[in-house]
Amino acid sequence: MTKTRHSHLYGTIITTAVVVFISIGYLLAPWFHQLSSVDPQGISIAAFRHARKQFKAPAKNPWAEIDEGEAAQIHSLVQQSVNLTDSLNGVGAGDKKVIYRIETLRPNKTDVVDYLDNNGPQPERWARVAMLEFRHNDAFNVDYMVGPLPITNATSMLPLSYCYNSGKNWVQMPLSDGLDLMAWALKIGERVTDITQDLLGATVNALDPSDPDALVMGWRPALIESGRMVHWLEFFGPGMKSDGRTLLPQGLYVKFDTPSTNHQDWVVGQWFYNGLLYDNDTVLREAMRSPTFERLNLNHDGEWTDTEDFGSSMAERDMPPPLSVQPYGPRYHLDRDESYVSWMGFSFYLSTNQATALSLFDIRYNSTRLIYHLGLQEALAHYAGTEPLQSGLEFLDTFFGMGSMMFSLVPGVDCPGHAEYLDMSYHKGGKMYTNRNAICVFEFTSDAPLQRHTSAYSVSVSRNTYLVVRSVSTVGNYDYTIDYVFYLDGSIEVKVRASGFIFSAFHAEPRSSLLTRDDSTSEYGYRIHPAVHTSMHDHVISFRADFDICGPNNTLIRTAIEPISRKYHWDEPEVPGVRNTMHMVHSAIKHETGLDWPTNGREMYLITNTNATNKWGETRGYRILPGSGISNPSHLTILNSTALGRSAAWSASDVWILRNHPDTEPASAHHLNYMDPLTPLVDFEKMVNGENIEDEDLVVYFNLGGHHVPTSQDVPNTLMHTSASSVMFVPFNYFDADVSRAVRQGVRIDRRPSDNDHGTKKKEKENGDGKEEIKRPRHVPRESEVDGEVAYFGAHYTSPLKVEHEMLSPDLSHYLKERDEGEVGGWKTVRNHVGGGLPGLFAGKERGSHGEEDGEGRERWDW
Numbered sequence: 001m002t003k004t005r006h007s008h009l010y011g012t013i014i015t016t017a018v019v020v021f022i023s024i025g026y027l028l029a030p031w032f033h034q035l036s037s038v039d040p041q042g043i044s045i046a047a048f049r050h051a052r053k054q055f056k057a058p059a060k061n062p063w064a065e066i067d068e069g070e071a072a073q074i075h076s077l078v079q080q081s082v083n084l085t086d087s088l089n090g091v092g093a094g095d096k097k098v099i100y101r102i103e104t105l106r107p108n109k110t111d112v113v114d115y116l117d118n119n120g121p122q123p124e125r126w127a128r129v130a131m132l133e134f135r136h137n138d139a140f141n142v143d144y145m146v147g148p149l150p151i152t153n154a155t156s157m158l159p160l161s162y163c164y165n166s167g168k169n170w171v172q173m174p175l176s177d178g179l180d181l182m183a184w185a186l187k188i189g190e191r192v193t194d195i196t197q198d199l200l201g202a203t204v205n206a207l208d209p210s211d212p213d214a215l216v217m218g219w220r221p222a223l224i225e226s227g228r229m230v231h232w233l234e235f236f237g238p239g240m241k242s243d244g245r246t247l248l249p250q251g252l253y254v255k256f257d258t259p260s261t262n263h264q265d266w267v268v269g270q271w272f273y274n275g276l277l278y279d280n281d282t283v284l285r286e287a288m289r290s291p292t293f294e295r296l297n298l299n300h301d302g303e304w305t306d307t308e309d310f311g312s313s314m315a316e317r318d319m320p321p322p323l324s325v326q327p328y329g330p331r332y333h334l335d336r337d338e339s340y341v342s343w344m345g346f347s348f349y350l351s352t353n354q355a356t357a358l359s360l361f362d363i364r365y366n367s368t369r370l371i372y373h374l375g376l377q378e379a380l381a382h383y384a385g386t387e388p389l390q391s392g393l394e395f396l397d398t399f400f401g402m403g404s405m406m407f408s409l410v411p412g413v414d415c416p417g418h419a420e421y422l423d424m425s426y427h428k429g430g431k432m433y434t435n436r437n438a439i440c441v442f443e444f445t446s447d448a449p450l451q452r453h454t455s456a457y458s459v460s461v462s463r464n465t466y467l468v469v470r471s472v473s474t475v476g477n478y479d480y481t482i483d484y485v486f487y488l489d490g491s492i493e494v495k496v497r498a499s500g501f502i503f504s505a506f507h508a509e510p511r512s513s514l515l516t517r518d519d520s521t522s523e524y525g526y527r528i529h530p531a532v533h534t535s536m537h538d539h540v541i542s543f544r545a546d547f548d549i550c551g552p553n554n555t556l557i558r559t560a561i562e563p564i565s566r567k568y569h570w571d572e573p574e575v576p577g578v579r580n581t582m583h584m585v586h587s588a589i590k591h592e593t594g595l596d597w598p599t600n601g602r603e604m605y606l607i608t609n610t611n612a613t614n615k616w617g618e619t620r621g622y623r624i625l626p627g628s629g630i631s632n633p634s635h636l637t638i639l640n641s642t643a644l645g646r647s648a649a650w651s652a653s654d655v656w657i658l659r660n661h662p663d664t665e666p667a668s669a670h671h672l673n674y675m676d677p678l679t680p681l682v683d684f685e686k687m688v689n690g691e692n693i694e695d696e697d698l699v700v701y702f703n704l705g706g707h708h709v710p711t712s713q714d715v716p717n718t719l720m721h722t723s724a725s726s727v728m729f730v731p732f733n734y735f736d737a738d739v740s741r742a743v744r745q746g747v748r749i750d751r752r753p754s755d756n757d758h759g760t761k762k763k764e765k766e767n768g769d770g771k772e773e774i775k776r777p778r779h780v781p782r783e784s785e786v787d788g789e790v791a792y793f794g795a796h797y798t799s800p801l802k803v804e805h806e807m808l809s810p811d812l813s814h815y816l817k818e819r820d821e822g823e824v825g826g827w828k829t830v831r832n833h834v835g836g837g838l839p840g841l842f843a844g845k846e847r848g849s850h851g852e853e854d855g856e857g858r859e860r861w862d863w
C-alpha cells in the first residue's frame with residue numbers, strides 16, 4: 001500500500017523534468033525573461049564557465065596516487081626482483097612472498113616545496129610496496145620503496161623504514177590472513193551446534209555463509225604479541241537485512257589461542273555464558289544439563305534493526321524538503337587531472353591513501369601557503385564493558401582501510417544535487433580498484449548569515465557560503481563522514497560525523513524474567529532491547545596539520561584569559577584597593593607537548609610566525625579551536641589502555657604540538673599498528689621527545705571524536721547531529737582585516753530619509769569604506785532595478801531560472817553500476833569491494849566475496 005503510494009509519487013517527480021525557480025528579483029521585476037539559461041548574466045557566466053573548464057593546476061600533483069600503468073610496471077619489476085630481496089635479517093630464507101599493496105610513497109616536503117615554490121625539479125615518484133612474506137610458521141608484512149618511477153635501470157627496490165621510528169620495515173602478522181581465522185571460527189561454531197541450538201536457537205552454517213538464519217562469529221583480539229594472538233569470539237546474528245549484525249550479539253563466547261600461523265598449534269579455550277567461564281564445551285554441556293542452569297533471553301533480529309520505517313504515515317513526509325540549487329554551475333575551479341581545487345582565494349591539492357583516506361596538500365590562501373598537509377591519520381574506537389568481547393574491544397580503523405572503504409556517495413543526499421564527484425583508485429592484491437564518486441566537492445550556503453548589522457535606517461546582511469570536500473569511510477558497522485570546510489574569512493574546518501550501527505553488548509538476563517530495571521548494569525551503557533545493551537566507547541580520530549604560517553618557522557603561543565585583581569590609579573577614591581577584572585597572558589610553548597582543550601575556553605592556542613606581522617604590527621597567526629560540533633572533541637578516557645599498548649599514544653591528549661620532521665615523521669600512526677601494539681612501526685610517544693619548538697617547522701596533531709554512550713536513540717543507527725565533532729583554524733591577526741568582505745554576497749538596504757535627491761550618493765560617500773571597488777559585481781547590476789536603496793553586493797539572481805530536476809533528485813539508477821562494455825548502453829551491478837562486514841572481524845557472512853586472490857587462485861582475506 002505505502003510502497004504503491006511511494007512509487008506513484010516518484011513517478012510524478014520524474015515526469016516533471018524541469019522545475020522553474022523564480023527569484024526575488026523576478027518578483028520585483030515587472031518583466032519576464034524567456035525561460036532560458038541565458039539571462040542578463042549569461043555572457044559573463046559563460047566566460048566564467050569557459051575559464052573553469054580551462055582551469056589547470058599550477059603544477060603536477062606530487063601526491064597523486066599510483067595509476068594502473070605504474071602499478072603494472074612495479075608489479076612486474078617486483079616479481080622479477082623479489083626473490084633477490086631478503087630484508088628480514090635473521091628470519092631465514094623466504095618461503096613465499098605476495099605483493100599486497102602498491103601505493104604512492106609521498107615525496108619529501110623539502111623536494112615538493114622546492115618544486116612548488118622555487119621552480120625546482122619535479123620530485124621523484126616513488127611507490128610504497130607492501131609484501132606479505134611467509135617464513136616457516138610466521139607471516140610478515142614488509143614495506144619496500146620502489147623508485148624512481150617510471151621504471152628505468154635507475155629504479156631500485158629498497159626496504160622502507162626511514163619514515164617509521166621503530167627502525168623496522170616489517171610487522172609480524174599474528175595470522176597469515178583473516179580467512180584462516182574465519183574458517184576456524186566457523187569450525188568451532190559447528191562443533192557446538194547442540195549447544196547453540198539450545199542456548200541461542202540457531203546454529204552456524206559453514207556451508208552456506210549467506211544463510212539468513214545461521215549464526216556468525218564476531219571477534220576481538222585479547223592479546224597480540226610477537227606472532228601470538230589470543231582471540232575472544234562471540235556468536236552474532238547475521239543481520240542480513242539491514243546489516244545490523246553488531247546489534248545482534250548472542251551472549252555465548254569462546255576464547256581461541258593462535259600461538260603461530262600453524263593450525264596445529266591452535267587451541268580452543270574457555271567458553272563464557274551468563275557470567276561464568278567453562279573450561280571447554282564438554283564442561284558447558286554438563287552444566288546445561290543441570291536443572292538450575294539459567295538460559296538467557298534471546299536476541300533476535302527483526303524490524304527493530306531496520307534503518308527505515310516505510311510504514312510511517314506522518315503527512316509532512318509526503319512532500320520533499322527544501323534543497324540547495326546551483327543554476328549557473330559551480331564557482332570553484334577543479335582540475336580533475338591534478339585533483340586541484342581553487343575557491344575564493346583558497347587552493348589545495350587532494351591526495352588519497354588506502355589506509356588514511358583523503359588528505360589535502362599545499363593549502364593556500366591568496367597564493368600563500370597556510371598548511372602543507374592536512375589529513376586523517378587514524379580512527380580509534382575504544383570500548384569498555386562487562387563481557388569478554390566489549391571489555392577489551394578496540395579498533396584502529398585505518399587497519400581496515402579507511403581509504404579503500406571510501407565508498408560511492410549518494411548524489412543528492414550525501415552531498416547536494418549540485419556537487420561534483422571524484423573517484424578513489426587503489427591497487428591491492430594485484431588489482432586496481434576504483435571507488436566511483438568517493439569524494440564530493442560543493443559550495444553550500446548556510447541557513448544563517450556570516451555577517452549582519454541593523455542600524456537605525458539600514459541593514460546589511462551577508463550570506464555564509466562555504467566550500468566542502470567530503471568523503472565517507474564505512475568501516476564495518478560505522479560510517480565516518482569527513483569534511484574539510486573552507487570559509488570566506490580564511491577559516492578552515494575539519495569535521496567528522498559518525499553514523500551506522502553501534503557495536504552493542506549482550507544483556508544477560510534469564511529468559512524467564514520480565515524486563516526489569518537493573519541499576520547494576522548501567523555502568524557501561526543502557527539497555528536498548530530485551531537482550532541488548534549499549535557499550536560506552538571513546539572515538540578518538542587523529543588528524544595531522546602541518547602548518548606553515550608565513551613560512552615554515554612557526555611558534556605556538558598560548559594566550560590565557562585570566563582573572564586578575566589590579567589597582568588602577570584612576571579608580572580612587574571611589575574604588576579603594578584593587579579592581580577585580582581580567583587580562584591576557586601570552587606565552588610561547590617551548591617544547592613538544594600534548595595539550596587539552598582548556599575548560600571554559602580560557603586559553604587560545606595560536607600558531608604564529610613571530611617574524612611576520614600584519615599592517616598593525618601584530619604577529620600573524622591562526623587560532624586552533626574546537627569547531628561547530630556537539631562539544632569539545634575528546635581524548636581517550638582510558639589511561640594506558642591495556643589493549644592499545646604503544647599503538648596509539650596520540651589518543652591521550654586533544655592537541656599535540658611537535659617539531660616537524662616531515663620526511664622521517666610524516667604520520668602519527670601506521671595502519672598496521674593494530675597488529676603490533678607493543679612494538680608498532682610508528683610509536684607516537686617516541687615522536688614527543690621534548691624538542692624545542694620555538695621558531696621551528698611545526699606540526700599539529702589534533703583529535704576529533706567524542707565519548708559515545710549510545711542510548712535507545714542510537715537504535716537502529718547513531719545520528720550524525722549528535723555524533724559530530726570538529727576543529728577549526730581561524731585567522732588570528734593573520735590579515736589586516738576580515739578578508740571575507742571582499743567575496744561576501746548579500747544585501748544592504750538603506751532607508752535613510754533623504755533630505756535631497758542625492759541622498760543615496762551622499763550615503764555612499766559617507767561610507768567610504770573601500771566597498772566601492774569590491775561590490776562591483778562582474779555581471780549583475782549592483783543595485784536592484786526596483787529600488788536604488790537596495791544594494792546587492794556580489795551577484796544575485798534576477799531572472800527566472802531553469803533548475804534541472806537532476807539537481808534536486810539526481811538519477812540514482814546507476815548507483816553501484818558500471819557501463820557494461822559487452823552491451824550497448826547496458827549497465828551491470830558492481831559491488832563495494834570491501835562491503836558488508838568488517839574483514840577479519842565477522843566470520844560467516846559473505847565468505848570469499850570480499851576476499852582477494854593471492855595469485856594462485858586461492859582466496860585470501862585482506863588483512
Ligand SMILES: *[C@@H]1O[C@H](CO)[C@@H](O)[C@H](O)[C@H]1NC(C)=O
Nearest residue numbers: 078079080081082083084085
Ligand atoms: C627469481 O625467480 C624466478 C622464478 O621464480 C626465476 O626465474 C629467477 O631466476 C629468480 N631470480 C633469481 C636471481 O633468483
Ligand SMILES: *[C@@H]1O[C@H](CO)[C@@H](O)[C@H](O)[C@H]1NC(C)=O
Nearest residue numbers: 105106107108126162663664
Ligand atoms: C625522504 O627523505 C628521507 C630522509 O632524508 C630519505 O631517506 C628518503 O629516501 C626520501 N624519500 C623520498 C621518497 O625521496
Ligand SMILES: *[C@@H]1O[C@H](CO)[C@@H](O)[C@H](O)[C@H]1NC(C)=O
Nearest residue numbers: 148150151152153154155156
Ligand atoms: C641505463 O640505460 C641507459 C640506456 O637505456 C644506459 O645508457 C645507461 O648507461 C644505463 N645506466 C646504468 C646505470 O646502467
Ligand SMILES: *[C@@H]1O[C@H](CO)[C@@H](O)[C@H](O)[C@H]1NC(C)=O
Nearest residue numbers: 268278279280281282283284
Ligand atoms: C574439559 O575440561 C575439564 C575440566 O578442566 C577437563 O577435566 C577435561 O579433560 C576437558 N575435556 C577436554 C575434552 O578437553
Ligand SMILES: *[C@@H]1O[C@H](CO)[C@@H](O)[C@H](O)[C@H]1NC(C)=O
Nearest residue numbers: 365366367368735736739742
Ligand atoms: C594577497 O597577496 C597580495 C600579494 O602578496 C597582497 O598584496 C595582498 O594584500 C594579499 N591580500 C590579502 C587579503 O591578504
Ligand SMILES: *[C@@H]1O[C@H](CO)[C@@H](O)[C@H](O)[C@H]1NC(C)=O
Nearest residue numbers: 551552553611694695696697
Ligand atoms: C627558519 O629558522 C632556521 C633556524 O632555526 C633558519 O635557519 C631558517 O633560515 C629559517 N627559515 C626561514 C624561511 O625563515
Ligand SMILES: *[C@@H]1O[C@H](CO)[C@@H](O)[C@H](O)[C@H]1NC(C)=O
Nearest residue numbers: 639640641642643644645646
Ligand atoms: C602502561 O601499562 C604497561 C603494562 O600494562 C606498563 O608496563 C607501563 O609501565 C604502563 N605505563 C604507564 C605510564 O603507566
Ligand SMILES: *[C@@H]1O[C@H](CO)[C@@H](O)[C@H](O)[C@H]1NC(C)=O
Nearest residue numbers: 551553554610611694695696
Ligand atoms: C626572521 O626573518 C629574518 C629576516 O627576514 C631571518 O633572517 C630569520 O632567520 C628569521 N627568523 C626566523 C626564526 O625565522
Ligand SMILES: [Cu+2]
Nearest residue numbers: 498537539708
Ligand atoms: Cu560510537
